[in-house]
Amino acid sequence: MHLLVAVSHHGLGHLAQAAPLLDRLRQLKPDLRFTMYSALPRAALAARIAPPFDHIAQAADCGMAMHDALRVDRVASLACYREFHRDWPQRVAQEAARLVDLAVDAVLSDVAYLPLAAAQSLGQRSAALCSLNWADIVQAYLGDAPEMAAPLTQMRMAYRGADLFLRLEPAMPMTDLANAVSVPPVAGRGRSRRGELRARLNLPSNQRLVLLGMGGIGYACDLAVWPRTRGITWLAPGAWCRGHPDCIAFDKLDWPFLDLLAGVDALVTKPGYGSFVEAVLHAVPVLYLDRPDWPEAPCLKAWLHAQGRALRIEEAELNGLNLLEKLNELWGLPARPAPPADGVEQAATHLLTWLA
Structure with a gap:
């Protein structure tokens, strides 16, 4: 057929x-x-x-x-x-x-x-x-x-x-x-290869990885102006890293994206079905920039907050220091198991x- x-x-x-x-x-x-x-x-x-x-x-x-x-x-x-x-x-x-x-x-x-x-x-x-x-x-x-x-x-x-x-x-x-x-x-669904991922990136086992991305649509973000943040490595599109010593271009890694997502400590993104659902099903907490006029966003956000750990951030907070404060707040939320995925x-x- x-x-x-x-x-x-x-x-x-x-x-x-x-x-x-x-x-x-x-x-x-x-x-x-x-x-x-x-x-x-x-x-x-x-x-x-x-x-x-x-x-x-x-x-x-x-x-x-x-x-x-x-x-x-x-x-x-x-x-x-x-x-x-x-x-x-x-x-x-x-x-x-x-x-x-x-x-x-x-x-x-x-x-x-x-x-x-x-x-x-x-x-x-x-x-x-x-x-x-x-x-x-x-x-x-x-x-x-x-x-x-x-x-x-x-x-x-x-x-x-x-x-x-x-x-x-x-x-x-x-x-x-x-x-x-x-x-x-x-x-x-990806496989959680947390230890293998950190070994692949030559990072200590307790190093936190934060995945940054906006779901395949262009967005300008320059990590070059971010300060260094001890204990965190950023995984971002290559165009975002711009030489930041703590940023690794995930699009240059030979690594399945879902396995990458399954091995990180947080996702920073915007409301989108793939990003939100995949993160929740892998029990990955989410920081998101809002899309207040996107008609689908209220449904996605309500589900995300009901099923996973999530916080909304403003664009002005998308920099190393403010983002670190929000990440620590996010990681302080009670953990939730991933919901059934049938x-x-x-x-x-x-x-x-x-x-x-």
Whole structure:
């Protein structure tokens, strides 16, 4: 069976949701063939999804254009949607022709709506999975633009027309989707190799490691101006380290990201499904910069604080000394065990029934 899998390229959270589920589906149904449809680099896909798979290296949706990891570019986002929906029937027809050429049997999307609409136009099976849908996000940012009325209707029709929509907790309400089925959190799991990681980095066994990152969307942070902090090593994107003696570029390490996460003492990030859920399932405490206008953020934050250890920080606190104070406060919170993680199994069961 040939499954087209569309993954939004808005950061890495959509891939973090889809990848463990695809790997489990293939374990349960080895004859599945995947064609990944995403503007994410093949290397990013391969780091999470076991081969083999084909790759259509194109964007399947607009997502939201971003100034940086925290701030949406409304002007650029509106321009993208205006062009994307300029001749919607023709775009859907072209996408449907692609499905026919590829001999696709079904479409699974997290959470691009164009492939769903194309599959529905052919009478093919289609399903979606995500903690959000782009119609709700676009409504929040661009719903007051008159030219978005028709695109929003087309988006919602595509989501409502899917055979099912797996609503991955913690999720936005999506009460208008009668096809929505809620499942527990879905995330990949890493191996805790704490001692091995510190030996690999030539650090003492009691050295604390703090992972810094904003989930795959650019953000300017310069650790070069941070003071040295005894007892802590920062793991950050290479562009952030800028020669700081206590910073190691995690993107230069030959180390699986989930194993890296499982071996650190804290994560500093922003609200995002992959970052929050993966941290909690590995019992890693979280400091986060808020995204007060992101519609999904309240659901993510409520779940994070209910299930894990977490504190919110301001951007002004993102420097070595203030961050150390917040980290010590975070580490002083009562430890919590990782919650059960059976979302992958439940979601895979739903999808196997759908595929059958």
